[in-house]
Amino acid sequence: MFTVRQMRYFEALVTTQHFGMAAEMAGISQPALSVQIAEMEKMVGAPLFERMSKKVILTDIGRQFLPVIRDVLGRMEEFEKISFSSRGPYHSAWRVGIISTVAPYLLSSLLPAISENKPELKLEILEARTENLHQRISAGTLDLVIAAESFPDEKLAKERLFVDKFYLASSCDDKTCAGGLPSPEAIDPERLLLLEDGHCLRDQMLDLCKTGNFREEFSATELNTILQLVSYNFGVTLIPQLACVAESKNRHLRITAFTEDKPQREIFLFWRNRSPHQADYKNFAELIRAAAAPLLAEAEKLVNAHKPA
């Protein structure tokens, strides 16, 4: 239908009520404006303006177009604003997906670090499972994903954030592994507690423990819940290093490293290969590393404290 140009000319003519002045306002010659208005009238099939001796006024049809044209031109002013405010990478929120066995522990330390060091960076956080996050980052509804290495996609670039070791979590009252265990395989399947199906952590644990035979009746969505059961000595589980500090607080929990095996997972930051802001995302990875480091170091200390004598 109309072009933006034509709408501008239309508005100028409504305002000035004079072809010559409207042309001047639009920065073009009078004939050029006449032609464009004529073109609009041709498209509509009826006159939009009533030419009088000293002024030009809208016809009833033209009057119906006016509010719509004003509205459209008004909206289009937003383009300038968006362009202007979009200089630099931090002007719209980054949409970050994080697997739920990392999110709460990492964020408690990451969010303060951001408001300290990059207050201009805004995040939208989605906590979900690996599969869901993968779909979303591929579809473009997420910009970044923090997940474990099991995340396979050639269309995604990744940056390693840190290594997350798995420790054995048991109750302080527990006797069966009071002296520590050599490896996850040594865990009695009858006492193993796991997250519910779909969590990558569950898959990782099953993989490490090399068993399909565990206590199905207790499975939970939150690692938190599992550890609560562990603390009451309903069983044992594997706990990621990153979770140790938060989960061992105010809980009757014993956390020990395996004596022979060194089970671990690697946590990565992912983004789409061709995404802009590559450099910014790498800086962000560094920020995450710095935020995670104290948590991980603290966890090491906890484990050493529980070391069997």
Place this chain on the structure above:
Amino acid sequence: MFTVRQMRYFEALVTTQHFGMAAEMAGISQPALSVQIAEMEKMVGAPLFERMSKKVILTDIGRQFLPVIRDVLGRMEEFEKISFSSRGPYHSAWRVGIISTVAPYLLSSLLPAISENKPELKLEILEARTENLHQRISAGTLDLVIAAESFPDEKLAKERLFVDKFYLASSCDDKTCAGGLPSPEAIDPERLLLLEDGHCLRDQMLDLCKTGNFREEFSATELNTILQLVSYNFGVTLIPQLACVAESKNRHLRITAFTEDKPQREIFLFWRNRSPHQADYKNFAELIRAAAAPLLAEAEKLVNAHKPA
């Protein structure tokens, strides 16, 4: 900023997530679309789309433009609707100004006639004084004006509607002019009641009565009010033929023609010279005449009934 074309292409690309398909959707070649998208990105100064191997998705900046572009394109669809529904002269309401000494009497008969014969015709009525109406029709905020001949403007075309005679209105109890009067000049100025300043009817009356010396203390905005006073024999006034039927109902009023003079005013329909719908306005004039005719005829009968024997 962006052209409408570019916005269309942008939306097609968002929808299809593929340059080739978007181009097909837009009915152009793939390079043509690529160039336009590139042009938009150049204007913004940043990529709007992230080119991936199998699909193309919005960047964070592009995502900010999307709702605005969708909105603008949506609004523009209204243009088609307006154009379509604007075939014919009756799509939008006609803004009609009518002087207040004509409006109520004429409308009571005109509006039913319209819904009977031209139900597609919608009116917006403004009741005001001549001066106000004149300004408005010149400024283009009115399409039509119904007023007396005293309406002088070369930029306006007019069509005579009817002749409105002036009769003498007095109370049935009145003695001073029970036998009728030869002319308005014969009215005792001390008994003459007029509308307040600014009404054309007042000016017409003063002109006819050739006096400036009348009962100033009773002047009203509504002819209605004046006639109420007349019926209680506070004085006499001139009544336009058009008003006779309505105003003499349920009122103790005597209406008589002048025996020598034939005072009258002519009522016209005015529109701007260069207005479209000339032909439609002439038809409208005919409709008004048809609506006024019975009122005028009825008034004649009333006057004859009061004829002095």
Place this chain on the structure above:
DNA sequence: TAAAAATACTCCATAGGTATTTTAT
């Protein structure tokens, strides 16, 4: 006659097409 808009024409910038190259998978 004067002022305003429309028309005629010429020119150039922009958009589009085809052919081809580049890039990424």
Place this chain on the structure above:
DNA sequence: ATAAAATACCTATGGAGTATTTTTA
């Protein structure tokens, strides 16, 4: 090797300019 987008280059159209005519007050 293939598919997709970018680029190059040419063409055509549309919008703008100047000069001029038409219209109406």
